[in-house]
Amino acid sequence: MTTLKSNSAGILRGIFFAAFFAVFSVGLFFVNAYANNGDSSPGSLYILIPGNSPQTVFQQPHPLPACPTVDAPDYLPFYELGDAPFFQTLQSERQAERQPEWRSEMLGERELTRRQEGLDILGTIPDIDDAFSSASCLNEYISDNIVSSLVSEARRIRARSVTFRHEYRPSEYMVSLVIYADVLTTLPHTLVRSVNFCTYSGQLISMNEAVGLEITPLAERILAEMVRRNPEHYYAALSSPITERAFYFSEGQLVILFDGFRLSTRIGEVQSVELSPDSIKMVVLSPDEFRTDGPYGLKMIPLRAMLEGRLGFEMEWIELERRAVVRRNGTSLIEMHDGDNEYIVFGTQRRSLEVAPQIMGGRLHVPITFFDQILPLTTFSIEPDGSITFLSYIG
Numbered sequence: 001m002t003t004l005k006s007n008s009a010g011i012l013r014g015i016f017f018a019a020f021f022a023v024f025s026v027g028l029f030f031v032n033a034y035a036n037n038g039d040s041s042p043g044s045l046y047i048l049i050p051g052n053s054p055q056t057v058f059q060q061p062h063p064l065p066a067c068p069t070v071d072a073p074d075y076l077p078f079y080e081l082g083d084a085p086f087f088q089t090l091q092s093e094r095q096a097e098r099q100p101e102w103r104s105e106m107l108g109e110r111e112l113t114r115r116q117e118g119l120d121i122l123g124t125i126p127d128i129d130d131a132f133s134s135a136s137c138l139n140e141y142i143s144d145n146i147v148s149s150l151v152s153e154a155r156r157i158r159a160r161s162v163t164f165r166h167e168y169r170p171s172e173y174m175v176s177l178v179i180y181a182d183v184l185t186t187l188p189h190t191l192v193r194s195v196n197f198c199t200y201s202g203q204l205i206s207m208n209e210a211v212g213l214e215i216t217p218l219a220e221r222i223l224a225e226m227v228r229r230n231p232e233h234y235y236a237a238l239s240s241p242i243t244e245r246a247f248y249f250s251e252g253q254l255v256i257l258f259d260g261f262r263l264s265t266r267i268g269e270v271q272s273v274e275l276s277p278d279s280i281k282m283v284v285l286s287p288d289e290f291r292t293d294g295p296y297g298l299k300m301i302p303l304r305a306m307l308e309g310r311l312g313f314e315m316e317w318i319e320l321e322r323r324a325v326v327r328r329n330g331t332s333l334i335e336m337h338d339g340d341n342e343y344i345v346f347g348t349q350r351r352s353l354e355v356a357p358q359i360m361g362g363r364l365h366v367p368i369t370f371f372d373q374i375l376p377l378t379t380f381s382i383e384p385d386g387s388i389t390f391l392s393y394i395g
Helices: 002-035 084-096 135-156 207-211 216-229 303-311
Strands: 045-047 055-058 107-111 114-116 119-128 161-170 174-184 189-198 246-250 253-259 270-275 280-285 300-302 314-318 323-328 331-337 340-345 349-351 358-360 363-367 378-382 388-393
Touching: 119 135, 119 174, 135 161, 135 174, 135 189, 161 246, 174 246, 189 246, 189 253, 207 216, 207 246, 207 253, 216 253, 216 270, 216 378, 216 388, 280 303, 300 303, 303 314, 303 323, 303 363, 303 388
Parallel strands: 119 161
Antiparallel strands: 045 055, 107 119, 114 119, 161 174, 174 189, 246 253, 253 270, 280 388, 300 363, 314 323, 323 331, 331 340, 340 349, 358 363, 378 388
């Protein structure tokens, strides 16, 4: 009898534990399903209680687009974890465990006092404390990529010394370390680079990711306009793509830095171009809003419909002269005539495109290249679905 009771108790315990593990496994399944749900925001973890809506147990602020992806595989990802889903999962786990995020106290500096091959290397560079999980990789990147390239540049121009200094430019989700190298040659000047990384993951952030837009073509147009307005001061454009320039994001402004020396022999200091993302107008034109039956198969864009109320310009059509005038804030910028392939820009410059403006379907149309070759501070890109994204800077 005692044996029977003992066996019954053991059976009951076995049934209890089996039921417990079954419920636990189902719970884990729902946690994973919602943690990896494509509709959830990055860094969020949800628990599903049957019969109830998902309950948020952790959510990481993440205004940056998929922080981040850049074109330099040599230093990404910092954690060397392999595939991206595993990286993102680990990041969520680290945040859920309240691992240290970026704090200003984590930034120190390292002094440089050495002489190499006849070049004095002086000053200080940033040194990130090991309390930040990506410190070793960021410090290595600063030393092996940033400092080494600036020392090589100083040596190439036969400098006598190069002195490093840096600035700390934090924002809520991003840290920028701006590194300057004051190079002493017969004509002293300053070189500049930056390291920009996410305060949550430590991964590098590109210029486009900092503002969430493909902003670099527009930034190049703004720089070209600056050169155009000051031809007596600047005589050349950048010698490398603007995507390789130093930058930081501060008080709602994207500040792009470049070596002034590369623009003009009159400038030895660092120059800057400031862009406000709030001053960028973006318009997405679906395939049914423009024509593809223009000459040579060109995409033809209805001018008034695109400009007024969308890109921040105004258009006046003068029927008697068959002439259109494009204005911004009352200032005339461009004039053109129907069927005449001559676009008059700023009242004096005359330019031609693939085709002339044409009346099609009762509306004046211009070739798509009008929006990056004629219209000031405007660019476009054609998306995989056939739509066209236009960006215009109205600052």
